[in-house]
Amino acid sequence: MELIVKSLISALAVGALCLVIYVQRDGLAAAKARAEAAEQITRDREGTIKTLTDAAARDKKAAAKLQATRDNIAATLTERENLIESLRHDNPEIRTWSDTLLPDAVARLREHPAVTGADAYSQRLPSNHALQAAGGGA
Secondary structure (H helix, E strand, O other): OHHHHHHHHHHHHHHHHHHHHHHHHHHHHHHHHHHHHHHHHHHHHHHHHHHHHHHHHHHHHHHHHHHHHHHHHHHHHHHHHHHHHHHHHHOHHHHHHHHOOOOHHHHHHHHOOOOOOHHHHHHHOOOOOOOOOHHHOO
16 A cells, blocks of 8 residues: 555655746746747847937938028128128119118018918918909009
């Protein structure tokens, strides 16, 4: 009987050991799947970071280019304003011409910002006022 009990205990011990090994194997497989998923998420995030970094670099280059263009335009404007002012001081005909008042129609155009689209037109003018006809009529 003792042999049967020892055999039974041994069988239970082997069964328990097999159960522990099975549970550990499943836990290891689950941990491996979680690790692979985490690696995939990390790769995706690294790709997103690279994309955003590249976009930021492109935006920075575009902003620098726009700033250079703006600086060139400002320099050209200053140069032209200086030329106009020097011509105004040097040439009495230009001085007389520049001192005259603008015609009323032109002065009215300068009172408001330019209309750049349908929305700007509708915002600028009330619905009960229409634009005046160009050319002064027949």
